[in-house]
Amino acid sequence: MRYSLSKTLYRSPIGAVYFFAVPIAVFHLVDSLMSYIFPIIVEESVFSNFTLGLIMGFSSLVGLFCDISFPQLIRNLTWKSKLIFGILISFLFPLLTALGRYYSLGESSILPVLLFLAASASWGVYFELVSFSKREFIVKEDKVHQYSKDWGIMYMVSEFAIIFGPIIGGLLIxxxxxxxxxxxxxxQIIGLSLAVAVIATLDKNEGLKIKSREKYYFNLSSELKYWLHFLRKLNTLIVASITLVFVESAFWTIGGLLGLELFGENSYIDWIVILVYSVPIILGGIIVSKLGIKTGKKRLYLTSMLLGGIFLASLLFTKDKYSVLLVVFLSSLSLSFAWPLSEAVFSDLLERLNGSKQHLIGLNLSTGSLAYILGPIIVGFLSDKVGYLSTLGIVGIIVCTVAFILMFVTPNKLQLPQKNIELLENNSSK
Structure with a gap:
């Protein structure tokens, strides 16, 4: 009976996304929990927002290397293998963070930093593995190409889990x-168990097997050629994606610290800034999943960014803590449409590609890695100089400016360099 129900659920495209989203939700719960705890622990251990930014940025530097190398090194792995390996590696993050904090209480000053860097590196690796898995799942398993609905559902379920991360983190701290x-x-063990159960249920004689026995090796020059061909056609989309994730990196870098500043270290609602930022993304996911937008995604995406940036910039003139929460909510609500629509645009592009899907996924994910490399460093530096609120206001000005320019220069139809990509594929297979 259970197997029959699971197979029925799998055959429904939207049902399959809900099913897959169960372990993904637990994964994002733990990731958001650690995203909240980690900067607080590191800041208390190294006593510098700039050093904090460097350590957090290191995870994205590692993530960027993964984005460049994974399309070649692990192209034979299925989305199921990448999901399991990603969750297994994620166990290192809390363990190394705990060790770093423990040794920071002693006389050593180098060892804690090294352990925090190792924790940050594990963060970069596991997050990219699971991110590859999600994007491959959407494009492969949705046979009717309802990508806006798929990503709306994915963001709705994931963000619903993410909002509990800071709450739990605020208690665990x-x-x-x-x-x-x-x-x-x-x-994490619960999440791993759910992932194994989902994979076992959805297994269609594929499981954790590799796609082929052909061996692939990492060639930086070859991968960069793929990226350059894509960038010539998709540069405006890449800039928009980096800017969008830059906002997220700002909140996850200093949002917890801003909550502590607004409500005090003894308050049990210091996680409120992250919560108010996360909740509207659920609403955006619900709306996008219901509308099933198929045309005009890029324009709506950029309009969402522009409005969100305007609200965020107003934090430069907002001092009351409850007014700050309202502005953060309105900014996130405006941006909430951009997240699933951005992923839907990339999924549309992936569906048009053949063997080069992994390379475009890597380029897509690299936008997040770049934003998380530059974001924490920039935000950490600015917050040391002007404070947390003014830093978020400056981020808003940047988002407004970028979105406004892109609205005029982004083409209505994004063209892919199909012939160049096919030539690269043929050369790499020789």
């Missing part, structure tokens, strides 16, 4: 570092 690490690992 009050415990000892090893107690909080143990609870985090237990949640």
């Amino acid at each position: 009050k415990l000892s570092i090893f107690q909080s690490a143990l609870i985090t690992v237990l949640i």
